[in-house]
Amino acid sequence: MSMAAIRWISGPVLRATVRGPFFLRECVRVGPRHLLGEVVRIDGDEITVQVYEDTTGLRPGTLIEGEGNPLAIRVGPALLGNIYDGLLRPLTGIDARVTAGARPAPAARLAFRPSRKAGATVRGGESLGEVSLPGRRTLACLVPPDLEGELVAIQEAGEYDDTQPVASVRTADGREVGVAMSHAWPVRVPRPVARRLPTREPLVTGQRILDALFPVALGGKAAIPGGFGTGKTVLLEALAKGCAADVIVYLGCGERGNEMAGVLEELPQLVDPRTERKLMERTVIIANTSNMPVAAREASIYSAITVAEYFRDQGLHVALMADSTSRWAEALREVSGRFGELPGEGGYPAYLSSRLAEFYERAALVETLSGSRGSVTVMGAISPPSGDFSEPVTSHTKRYVRAFWALDVKRAQARFYPAVHPLQSYSEDAAEFAPWWSENGNTQWLELRRRFLTLLDEQSRLERMAKIIGKDALPARQQLTLACADLVNEAFLRQNAFAPKDRVAGPAKQAAMMRITGRFIELSTQAVAAGVAPDRITRLACLRPLARMGEEIGDGEMEKFDAVASALETEFHDLIPAPEARDEAAAAG
């Protein structure tokens, strides 16, 4: 291993004189506590190193050791259900205060059952056998993506440490390489796939406003920009709990420690209704809170997406939530400033945009190396300074994502959640998903979606007008438009992340609610056309149960929606007198 000695140090950046070769992005260990760092620049006999831990106590002359490989993390089945720091070192089983210094990950004991025989030719990404761990789904023991050769030995079924080789592969150049149930992978290198697949399927999030109005594709990418307190974290957590993915990678990047503690406490108590298993079992949490070292925050986003890709390579659908990508960008800015790089827009380095692009490009629906289908869907929160969406991180991210969920301060202040702004948000793939919804019990999805969006758009125009002339001065039809838009908001889009029955809404519940809301719009339009005054409609008794149906009717109680729907029909029936009834009334009078 090459060595170097510190020549200059300030904060998380140091320069050192080398004694031996180093390469760019090589992982290094600094000083007696073996702090983790990465070579970011080489200039003659001097390297610049970004250190991922607190550098207190380091001094000129302190020695640095090169690891001979790029910054890498160990990925394996045992990650599920656990919490790690930004460099994927376990946070469980260590002190209450995070201190700097080497923390070797303890090996996990897992059950292995071989499925291949010695003599077989194996390729990267293929499975050598099943790995099972108590209370978790069975996964595959994957050949590392960059390995190929003849399987010369494989262990019998049994329990092994996940870092200990269970098989041995002889490569074309005659090397014998041990394969364990977990393997190391460099975080900044995307894991290879057979090919990327086009996606015509949404990732169902369980949030009505997203699934109905601004759906994200399976293997797609979505951004959630919003000022502080607009609901980014609550929304990401709701997605982590409710979205229809097999594995969740939840990254807390430069955010609050209490939020991580909250997730850690809550997930083990919740059960995934689709699998009947604890939600924690499908989740990997990566936490680099705002008070942890900044340089590690920069690396944490790559650790997270590498973990997500690993589970994708298992043929699973993975959702990655990153809260918040702005903190990652700021870490990039801070570290870049320490290198003395020229600042660009907003003080960010000029490569901010390309780094964002690289990150979001790693989201995809793919055919894995072993021929199965897997995906990584990325959902990233953005924390724009002053809530101003024209800043660099939001505007660059916008170029790379296909779903944009803009959170609105006004809605949040009125405690209307999720505070997704219906006019500033968009989904570029929505039209693709109509067939999927048809197959899943919502044939009117596209039509009702268009209907709702049109209403919300008209509402904003009419409200401006009402501000000038007064609501009562609007023609009946426009008053009705306002009433219907209100209903779409209150009865359909509003969804309290803490309401036990409404945290997550399955496709069937969403379809029922969409249908009932649509039916109200239809009937009330007919009523107004038949001469009924709009304020008689806004006084209908069925409006209250309608506005509360989300909160009061759970996923397993679909029959209750029939009651709401039939009350609706009856009340409108009474409101719009049938022609004969009208004649009779005239005759009697």
Add this chain to the structure above:
Amino acid sequence: MKPRLLAEGCATRLAGPLLFLKRTVDVGLNEAVEVKGADGRTRLGRVAAADEETLTIEVLENTAGLGLADVVVRFVGQPLEFALGPGILGRVFDGVGRVIDGGPPIPAREAYPIEGLPWNPVARGVPRDFIETGVSAIDLMNSLVRGQKLPIFSGGGLPHDRMAADIATNARLPRGAAGDFAIVFAGMGLPHDSAEFFRRRLEQGGALERTALFLNLAADSSTQRLLTPRYALTAAEYLAFVEGKHVLAILTDMTNYCEALREVSSSKGEIPSRKGFPGYLYSDLATLYERAGCVHGAKGTLTQLSILTMPSDDITHPIPDLTGYITEGQIVLSRDLDRRGVNPPVNVLPSLSRLMKDGTGERYTHRDHPALASQLYSAYARAVQTRVLAAVVGEDGLSEADRRYLAFGEGFERNLVHQAGARSFAESMEAGWRLLKGLPHAELTRLSDEQIARYLAKA
């Protein structure tokens, strides 16, 4: 034994707070130093950077009066520490933890690094349980929870000092013993008058014995201001996690702190970010605010209520903006309400307590509290919207329902937000239900039928 190293006569340059020395001793980054000038005064500092020839010392107190020839630097061999022990309540300290009340020194049991170390998120307990402040706009609408960090966003001339003193005096744990509660008060860049005001008010209210007071006055150096919250929070952590108390730390005024940070950063020649503040303002503030919390296995908790004045009342200014991104909500004061005589002038719409759901409801306050708060919010938001409408089309142009919302809005500000003295939680709830009685019941969609029947049915 800690190494005691001295460097004499090797200072080469002084620039603002930075002192450059020829490197004659082997010391590490961030280690503390004591810098003594010809004036005989000792100033705290730390090693900010080092290369083979030079040490860069950041002097953390006023450098006026220092010269190159006669400066003596003593290296402590480790980062700055604060030695603490029993009996710090009832005492007054300066901005760097030195006793200034004329009493005996603190019997130091153990020294703690003032920077603290980040909590492992796994060790954190989720903040739960309610702290009653006596302020309805907080208790009912934006409840404060043990272990939370909830700042007050104020503006110059608004009564935030009075509010802070009231809370320090009236705050209590409805489900805890009085002796379990302690206050750490840190004044940063405080004018002499305000410092006196706080001391007097705490004394009169009988709260001084349960308070440790840290005072960095406006006349003290701005570099020292950066240390004050660190000393105060170290004391707060000691009280919470060693002595097992529920501590409320009141830090005021964070704007002075941030301005000191900007000043020091620019004198170091760092590249400024928004409004001249350093790019690391977020991370720096986080190292302070994140020291609030609960820890598994610890009896005490640390709650933070910091006060900041928004420059030009601008909530998008980097100081409130970055604070809001770190803290668990904010209480926003409004000049408009203050002008209209509402006291405390809390504007509840932009205010928020993110942890409210964890510290309220059946187990901590009242079963119907969350629904009541949510309904009041939604109705008040509509009232404010209607007010805008009424300003244009006149009240006559409003529907009957809208007029009722208008009246609700007035009542909400006059009879709920405004209060003559401290209110108990039950009184706040009472006031809330009373206000809702005036609204059309069918529109109260945040309440269940049962809640409407129970609280709003006409007697």
